[in-house]
Amino acid sequence: MKKVLISTIALLLMMGLPAMSAERNSRETAQVRSPGKVVSVGDGDTMRVQQGHRISTVRLACVDAPEIKQAPYGRQAANRLKQLLPPGKAVQLRPVTTDRYGRMVAEVYVDGKSINLALVQEGQAVVYREYLNGCSETQSQYLQAENAARQNKRGFWNQPNPVMPADFRAGRSQPAQSSSKPVQQPTSLPACVNSDCDCGDFSSWEEAQRVLQAFPNDPFRLDRDRDGVACESLRR
Template sequence: MKNISLSLILFCLGAAVSILEGIACPNFAKAQTVEPATVVSVGDGDTIRVMQQDRSITIRLACIDALETSQPWGKAATKRLQQLLPPGQPVQIRQIERDLYGRTVAEVFVGNSSSVNLQMVSEGVAVTYRKYLHNCAATKDRYLQAEAIALQRHLGLWSQANPEMPWNFRQAQRSGQPSTTTTPRPNARPSTAKPSKHDYDCKDFRTQQEAQAVLDADPSDPYGLDRDKDGKACESLPR
């Protein structure tokens, strides 16, 4: 009888632990799952549509925030994401959660696990969304470091003297009041001064795409990145 009782107690304890683990971490497995998908279209600098298992899904890129299309650099962010994720591009999706609009919040990877989300931040066409950075806990420091470097090198939106953050812009649009610009402060303390005409040079960029984003934002080419005037910046840089 004692052996039966002990077995029953152990069984019940095991069942209880299993239930508690399921309650405590209901989304852990889902959050870590990476699944294949195919890009259908790009909506803006941080939103795409993909096909996954014959279903069309709207993806909101996790942990980053691109400027709205009506803001300076907003259209450039959309164009850059279109270059990175053209229609038909195979991707890997790490789903995290659903947002208030029913979109799937996710990290998007191409090639050898290259994070598109992180690349957008590193090129200065999106910022780290600190409010939701916990969704990328394993790579949080990489996002913050990428943003600090982009700021220091005046890449993309950081070429502005005091860029308006997209969340402030949206809040101002909703309230009808002028926004209070709050520029995030990465771990590093790079200069935020607006670069002069000669501050940019092709050697300041790692890839041709980074330089192209600057040219696309201001086709008048004040920094002389398009020497032969063919619409392509710093063509000697790797793509």
């Protein structure tokens, strides 16, 4: 009986190993970095990289730089990226996905430091919240870096009413209330407004709605259908 029990346990363990191994390999693959050399920089968040005999266009993951037409910030962002990544510079790429234009979306590292994150820290790019899940391991670092850049008015944030790059591309280019500054600062706002809020951070729908009203440009994407109501799942 004891031998049968031991054999059964061993079999169960062996059956579980492939799944555990696959999960571990999946996590490791997500963090794999491949070497390359910079060919050129297009704008504040786009570059071309050579890997072996192949040259690819790379879109920096999880960040969004001002468009070139968003003077002077778009040109400043592009020039800064050119300083950080001159032609021939050795880089490490952590691919995230391929976008609809066929570009590799990736985090770019030099000497172990993320160029994507550096741009946010300097105010040369904003966090692209819609795609921030591509940088899940460093998500909090991106949000904290943007908050610090915003508070210290670095780069793009050194203007009264910044138009977010995504809004500019969508044609919403008229300056509005800054998405980064609340219209008012009620003492009842939760601490998450200093980094990033989602619907799970609120104790009630009323609290979520107060945040939406304080930040009318909805930087936390609490009102995804744009009907003026935050976190509808919290309403009873």
